[in-house]
Amino acid sequence: MMSAAIVARRTNLSESDDRVLASVFAAYTVTATLWLLFATAVGVLLAYKFGAPDFGHGAWLTFGRLRPIHTNATFYGWASLALVGTAYYVAARSSGTRLYSARLAWVGLALFNVAAVAGTVALDLGYNDGNLEYREWPWPIRLIFLAALVVTAWNLLATVARRSTQEIYLSNWYILGGVLWTCIVAIVAILPWYQYGLGQVSVSGFYMHNAVGMWFTPLALGIFYYALPKVLSRPIYSYALGVFAFWTNLVFYPIIGAHHFLFSPLPWWLQTLAIVFSVAMLVPVWGGSANFLLTMRGHMRELAHSYPLMFIFVGVVGYLVGSTQGTLEAFRSLQEVWHLTNFTVGHSHLTMYGFVTFAIWGGVYALLPLATGKAPSQVGLGLHFWMALVGSFIYVIALSIGGTVQGLDWIHGQPFIRSVIDMQPYYVWRGVGGSLMFLGHIVFAWNVWCMTHGRAGDGKPRVVLPGVAETGT
Amino acid sequence: MSKPPVNKLVLIAGGSTLVYAVLALLMGILPGIELSRTPPGAGVEPLTALQAEGRDVYVANGCSYCHTQQVRPLDQDKVFGRPSAPGDFAYATPELLGSERTGPDLTNIGARQPSAVWQFIHLYNPRAVVPESIMPAFDWLFDVVATAPAGATLVPLPDKFAPSPGVVVPTHQAEALVAYLASLKQTPLPASGHDGQTAKPGIAATATAATVDSPPDTDANDAVKGKALFAANCSACHQASGEGLPGAFPPLKGNAAVNAADPATHIRALLYGVQGVNVGGVVYPGSMPPFGAMLSDADIVAIINYERSSWGNHGTPVTAAAVAAERAKGK
Numbered sequence: 001m002m003s004a005a006i007v008a009r010r011t012n013l014s015e016s017d018d019r020v021l022a023s024v025f026a027a028y029t030v031t032a033t034l035w036l037l038f039a040t041a042v043g044v045l046l047a048y049k050f051g052a053p054d055f056g057h058g059a060w061l062t063f064g065r066l067r068p069i070h071t072n073a074t075f076y077g078w079a080s081l082a083l084v085g086t087a088y089y090v091a092a093r094s095s096g097t098r099l100y101s102a103r104l105a106w107v108g109l110a111l112f113n114v115a116a117v118a119g120t121v122a123l124d125l126g127y128n129d130g131n132l133e134y135r136e137w138p139w140p141i142r143l144i145f146l147a148a149l150v151v152t153a154w155n156l157l158a159t160v161a162r163r164s165t166q167e168i169y170l171s172n173w174y175i176l177g178g179v180l181w182t183c184i185v186a187i188v189a190i191l192p193w194y195q196y197g198l199g200q201v202s203v204s205g206f207y208m209h210n211a212v213g214m215w216f217t218p219l220a221l222g223i224f225y226y227a228l229p230k231v232l233s234r235p236i237y238s239y240a241l242g243v244f245a246f247w248t249n250l251v252f253y254p255i256i257g258a259h260h261f262l263f264s265p266l267p268w269w270l271q272t273l274a275i276v277f278s279v280a281m282l283v284p285v286w287g288g289s290a291n292f293l294l295t296m297r298g299h300m301r302e303l304a305h306s307y308p309l310m311f312i313f314v315g316v317v318g319y320l321v322g323s324t325q326g327t328l329e330a331f332r333s334l335q336e337v338w339h340l341t342n343f344t345v346g347h348s349h350l351t352m353y354g355f356v357t358f359a360i361w362g363g364v365y366a367l368l369p370l371a372t373g374k375a376p377s378q379v380g381l382g383l384h385f386w387m388a389l390v391g392s393f394i395y396v397i398a399l400s401i402g403g404t405v406q407g408l409d410w411i412h413g414q415p416f417i418r419s420v421i422d423m424q425p426y427y428v429w430r431g432v433g434g435s436l437m438f439l440g441h442i443v444f445a446w447n448v449w450c451m452t453h454g455r456a457g458d459g460k461p462r463v464v465l466p467g468v469a470e471t472g473t
Numbered sequence: 474m475s476k477p478p479v480n481k482l483v484l485i486a487g488g489s490t491l492v493y494a495v496l497a498l499l500m501g502i503l504p505g506i507e508l509s510r511t512p513p514g515a516g517v518e519p520l521t522a523l524q525a526e527g528r529d530v531y532v533a534n535g536c537s538y539c540h541t542q543q544v545r546p547l548d549q550d551k552v553f554g555r556p557s558a559p560g561d562f563a564y565a566t567p568e569l570l571g572s573e574r575t576g577p578d579l580t581n582i583g584a585r586q587p588s589a590v591w592q593f594i595h596l597y598n599p600r601a602v603v604p605e606s607i608m609p610a611f612d613w614l615f616d617v618v619a620t621a622p623a624g625a626t627l628v629p630l631p632d633k634f635a636p637s638p639g640v641v642v643p644t645h646q647a648e649a650l651v652a653y654l655a656s657l658k659q660t661p662l663p664a665s666g667h668d669g670q671t672a673k674p675g676i677a678a679t680a681t682a683a684t685v686d687s688p689p690d691t692d693a694n695d696a697v698k699g700k701a702l703f704a705a706n707c708s709a710c711h712q713a714s715g716e717g718l719p720g721a722f723p724p725l726k727g728n729a730a731v732n733a734a735d736p737a738t739h740i741r742a743l744l745y746g747v748q749g750v751n752v753g754g755v756v757y758p759g760s761m762p763p764f765g766a767m768l769s770d771a772d773i774v775a776i777i778n779y780e781r782s783s784w785g786n787h788g789t790p791v792t793a794a795a796v797a798a799e800r801a802k803g804k
Contacts, residue, residue, distance in 0.1 A: 053600075053606070053607045053610070054609075054610060057610070059613050063535065063609050064538050064609070065533075065535055067535055067538045068535060068538070126534065128532050130532055130568070130569075131535055131536075131538065131567065133572060160482060168482060168485055176485065176486045177485075177489045180486060180489070180493075184493055185497070188497050193506075193509075194509050195509065197508070197511060197563050197566055198563075199504070200568040201570055206505075210497075246489075247489075251496070255496070261543075265556075267504075267508075270504060336547060339545075340573055341573075342573075342575075344573065410549040411549045415702075415704040416577045417605050417606070417705075420575075420605055
């Protein structure tokens with residue numbers, strides 16, 4: 001019955017509406033992919049520098065300038081653009097309507113890219129706004145990014161407002177929340193009046209975690225909630241659990257930022273509060289993960305036949321494991337060992353890569369072929385999946401072990417240089433894992449090409465059951 | 474088709490955004506306002522113009538991606554200084570606490586490594602003084618000139634790292650950066666036993682983390698401990714070979730004070746530091762920092778005896794009593 005209703009309302013959409021939506025989705029994905037290639041090429045160069053510090057010499061290639069270029073290009077070039085492109089598709093399709101404004105989407109695309117290019121150039125020239133994690137771009141450039149966010153939020157809101165259903169599908173809760181909250185995060189980061197000395201430290205703690213958890217997390221979860229039912233052709237296990245996770249994530253996440261500064265001179269109560277809510281985060285994380293895994297239950301066999309599903313599955317497991325690890329790291333006893341070591345770098349890759357990036361890939365592979373009618377080859381999907389998975393495994397495990405060794409060296413009172421020497425083998429494995437990940441991204445770029453510019457009907461026949469995914473039961 | 478109700482959208486998007494705005498105010502802005510008012514600790518001063526310029530160089534080149542500026546109240550951090558206090562950061566905007574220690578903490582580097590010459594050599598190529606270092610070379614902060622202009626600081630590089638022909642002089646940026654590093658000095662906390670003048674040997678012993686796990690006192694263990702302490706505190710200048718760096722840091726190998734029967738000069742050098750020392754007829758203009766406040770008598774004994782028995786040196790071993798005696802005499 002629901003399907004019939006949606007098929008009926010889909011007839012209100014013209015073919016040109018579909019084409020516009022497809023070209024917006026494709027364009028965001030293509031520019032995002034270019035940023036992924038750039039950011040991870042820089043990442044691989046950085047990884048090599050740990051073993052060969054004189055490799056890539058001179059001011060423009062020095063580690064301290066490329067490091068923020070890598071993180072910012074990953075965050076604001078790759079992940080943000082890819083998530084927004086997918087979010088447009090999800091919002092329009094799950095609302096049974098067309099995009100509110102293609103023009104705004106193009107303006108947003110231009111602004112996001114201008115900000116990322118300008119930010120990259122500025123950092124390489126040494127214009128760094130204080131080495132403050134994830135907000136290193138000079139503030140006028142961050143204003144451009146904020147403008148892109150506002151444009152995107154407006155466009156998505158207006159699209160969902162046009163919906164042909166009573167209900168607002170869960171994905172859109174997360175997507176709209178993500179863009180709107182992130183506008184606030186960006187403003188809090190830019191205004192200077194409460195950011196002096198220790199005050200800025202507390203804002204940094206707030207910002208660096210909220211920029212991740214109120215932006216990438218909700219958008220990636222929004223994609224899960226749409227793509228997973230779509231691929232499996234069955235509704236999400238529990239809509240109510242998804243709503244519950246939405247509100248708990250919203251209330252708990254903003255409080256945990258200070259756990260980045262445990263044992264710092266920040267007020268002890270602020271640190272303790274952050275630890276308490278880091279534990280509370282297990283509620284939305286396990287609730288959300290359980291919801292996805294229970295949706296897949298009984299359909300694990302389909303995993304073997306669907307790479308989009310495999311990507312989503314890894315993304316869900318990455319969300320579960322990465323976030324749970326984050327809670328553990330927040331305990332003082334474990335921070336004592338792991339804080340300031342490479343363990344943290346492993347954690348940030350487990351979450352930004354194992355969770356967010358795999359979620360994006362799952363969403364893109366599941367949805368972009370539906371939008372464009374063009375599919376990548378199974379070989380391309382397989383190569384990408386296994387290189388990315390194995391590469392990130394090697395990367396995360398090497399840095400987790402190495403970081404532990406580093407932390408124990410310090411605790412045992414070894415001369416500092418001992419911890420540098422002991423890291424060398426793990427740095428090599430980081431380079432190996434990173435290189436494999438990068439090769440996977442080249443294959444991904446090829447797959448994106450196939451999905452956007454390839455011949456139509458390349459892939460397997462598409463099974464689309466519109467309606468089931470959007471409405472649930 | 475009927476228009477969908479707007480209120481649901483207002484509830485979800487507007488309601489959650491309102492909740493988030495309140496939380497951002499409570500967890501982001503209000504603590505920021507409150508903590509921005511933290512008064513400076515006793516003796517904490519704003520940077521001079523040159524030091525501030527140096528901080529800009531530090532930030533532009535992303536030093537804080539590998540170096541923290543926060544000493545935690547944990548044993549393993551004591552090697553970097555006393556625990557950081559809120560008042561230390563009154564003038565530290567942007568905050569450079571950092572999140573990773575690929576390299577050592579720099580909170581107190583101005584006291585731990587006061588030698589500008591060492592900083593210049595190390596910046597030009599870290600491997601010239603610390604062979605295992607993986608820090609990038611910042612040689613583009615230096616000029617290579619045929620002869621040093623009058624008044625310019627000459628960077629005395631070991632042959633292996635020196636350009637040929639020409640000599641190396643720091644640019645203004647390098648001068649500013651080193652001025653900033655020199656400014657990174659912790660001020661003593663009012664009611665703390667950590668500052669050099671009041672530290673008693675017993676307290677100093679618990680206050681140092683450069684101490685290696687103390688196994689039973691045997692000669693073999695002392696040698697191991699001495700070697701580790703030397704690596705942590707001394708080899709950056711005097712080198713693992715004990716040969717120092719020609720023109721910059723004096724050798725300990727064959728050094729008269731190290732081989733002298735009377736260990737007073739040797740002990741006092743570690744306790745109180747040295748300025749402009751003459752070794753083997755060569756005058757070294759730099760200064761060596763005092764270690765008396767950082768290291769216990771036992772640690773100093775271990776280092777001295779390691780130095781006196783290595784690299785072909787044959788100095789008589791010293792005892793903790795001798796170190797305590799020099800400590801009691803004062804500077």
